[in-house]
Amino acid sequence: SQQGEEDPQALSIQEGENATMNCSYKTSINNLQWYRQNSGRGLVHLILIRSNEREKHSGRLRVTLDTSKKSSSLLITASRAADTASYFCATPRGSYIPTFGRGTSLIVHP
């Protein structure tokens, strides 16, 4: 069963703009992960943020985690057409099994 819920479900922006997507979850977690999936392909792990971390950066990606609100956000800065993909947050079921939200479909127009 899904725990994370991404918002928005779909996002369409121009190249160079920033893209922000949010994930809300229901139960306490010890980590949260973000994945990218290009159309019909496997998932690529982007970032893991632990419950004692509030913010994490990786290149053009910035992830925040607010455990009091049970929410996380993924910001992609200066987006490129190659960022077009679906983005999923995953929260662990038990201690280690990722359970995925419904995802945000991002389209970046050149």
Add this chain to the structure above:
Amino acid sequence: DTEVTQTPKHLVMGMTNKKSLKCEQHMGHRAMYWYKQKAKKPPELMFVYSYEKLSINESVPSRFSPECPNSSLLNLHLHALQPEDSALYLCASSPGYGYTFGSGTRLTVV
């Protein structure tokens, strides 16, 4: 080697056929997973193997039969599938934190 390799990439099978999906990793990861993903939906967990033992079966129909012959290899044997089983089948592995996904097998049941 930092990859999870899935074969075949595409498979078309009849409802009376028997086929197998293969997943291989050489990263020494102790846990391996099978996920099923329908179009525009998040991946759904099917099976988890931990230290080569089946630890979770998400009430998957018996026409799907997993096998873990060794710590690097995970198979999914398919028999008497239905058209609604057509989906992307993803394999993943993990050392405990963080997950590496294969690029999936696109299965079509005719």
